[in-house]
Amino acid sequence: MSDAPHNLLVQTCSDWGLNLNPTQLDQLAHYAQLLREWNERINLTTITDLGEIYRRHFLDSLSLARFWGTGPQSLVDIGSGAGFPGLVLKILRPELRLTLVESVGKKAEFMRHVARELNLYAVRVLDVRAEDVGRNAAERAKHDLVTARAVAELRVLVEYALPLLQMHGRLLAAKGPAVYSEVAAAEHALRVLGGKVVGIEPVELPGQDAHVVVLVEKINPTDPRYPRAAGVPTRKPL
Numbered sequence: 758m759s760d761a762p763h764n765l766l767v768q769t770c771s772d773w774g775l776n777l778n779p780t781q782l783d784q785l786a787h788y789a790q791l792l793r794e795w796n797e798r799i800n801l802t803t804i805t806d807l808g809e810i811y812r813r814h815f816l817d818s819l820s821l822a823r824f825w826g827t828g829p830q831s832l833v834d835i836g837s838g839a840g841f842p843g844l845v846l847k848i849l850r851p852e853l854r855l856t857l858v859e860s861v862g863k864k865a866e867f868m869r870h871v872a873r874e875l876n877l878y879a880v881r882v883l884d885v886r887a888e889d890v891g892r893n894a895a896e897r898a899k900h901d902l903v904t905a906r907a908v909a910e911l912r913v914l915v916e917y918a919l920p921l922l923q924m925h926g927r928l929l930a931a932k933g934p935a936v937y938s939e940v941a942a943a944e945h946a947l948r949v950l951g952g953k954v955v956g957i958e959p960v961e962l963p964g965q966d967a968h969v970v971v972l973v974e975k976i977n978p979t980d981p982r983y984p985r986a987a988g989v990p991t992r993k994p995l
Contacts, residue, residue, distance in 0.1 A: 762811035765963060769816055773823050775849065784848050784875045785815055791871055792839060799863045801839040812965060818842030820960045821904055821929050822849055824970050829902035830854060833921050835887045836908035840868045842931075843904060847877055856881045856900070858890055891920035891984040898923050898978070906931040909991065911971065912943035916990040919950040920979045928952070928973040931960075936969055946995035951977030 763782065770777055777785075789810045795801055804813055818841045828850065834843030837857040847855045857880065859865045865884035872880040883890060887908075890896050903918040903926070911930060918928040932939065940954055947953060956972035984990060 762808045765808075766811050766815060769963065770819060773820070775819060775822055777849070781848050785811075785845070787875060788840075788844070788848070788871060789815075791867075791874060795867050795870075799867070801864060801867060812962060814839075814841050815845055816962050817906070817931070817960075817965070818845035819849060820962065821931065821970060822846060824929055824956070824958055824972055825902055825927070829900075831900040832856070832902045832904060833858060833890070833896075833900050833918075835903060835905040835914070835917055837868060837882075838864055840871055842906055844868060844871055844875075844877070844880075846904070847872075847880060848875070851877070852879075854879045856883060856890075856896075858883050858885065858887050860884060860886050886987040887917040888984045888987040888990065891917060892986075896921055897981075901926040903928045904931075905929075910942070910994070911936070911939040911973075912946040912994045913990045915943060915946050915950055915952050915973060916984045916995060918973070919952045919975055920984055922975040924975055924978070926975050927955075928971075928975075930971040930973065932969050932971055934959075934967050934969060936971060940971065947973070949980070949995055950983055951975055951979045
C-alpha cells in the first residue's frame, strides 16, 4: 500500500487530537482490504480507490469522535451500510458497546465478517429496520450515542434515533453544508420527540467537500408512540 493514505490518516487524526496506535492502523488497513475484496461480489460502496476509502470512509467516520464529549459507552449506528461510521469508531474505542443497524442482509453479513476478522468484541449487527429497533422495549432509552451518515433527512432521522437515547444522550448526524433548512423543518419533530439541536459543527477533510455534523441532545423522554411503524416516518414525517 502507498504510504500516502496511511500518512494522511495519521496526520489528520493527530490534528484532531485522536491518536491511533499500530494495532488500530493495522485493523483499518485490513478493513480496507476486506471492503475491496467483498465489493467485487456485492455492492458495498462506489468508493474503491484506497486513498478515497481512507479519506471518505475512515476519516469521515473518525471526525465524529471529535463531537462525542467525554466518550460514549454504548453506540447505535443507524443505516451502517458497510460499517461507516460505526465500525471505524469501534476501532478507535475498542471498549465501546456497538450496535449496527442495517436492513440489507448482505451488508449486515459483511459487517459481521469484519468484526470477526478484526477481533472486535461487543458488536451486534441487527439486520432490521431502524423503526423496529426503536420499538423494542429492550433498546429504548438504553444508549448514550446514535450516529448516522447519509440515512434520512433530519426530521425522519430524529424519530429513528431519539427513542434509543438515554436522557442527555446525543445523535451525531453527518450532513451536507446546506443543512439549515433541514434543521428548520425538524423543529416540530424535535419538540414532539424530546430533542434539541445543540450544535452544527463544520468538518473539513483534505480534498473533500465541506460538510457538517448536527448534534442533537435528548432533553425530554420520548413518547412511547414513537417511532411509528416501519416506513411511516419516511412517508409522513413529523
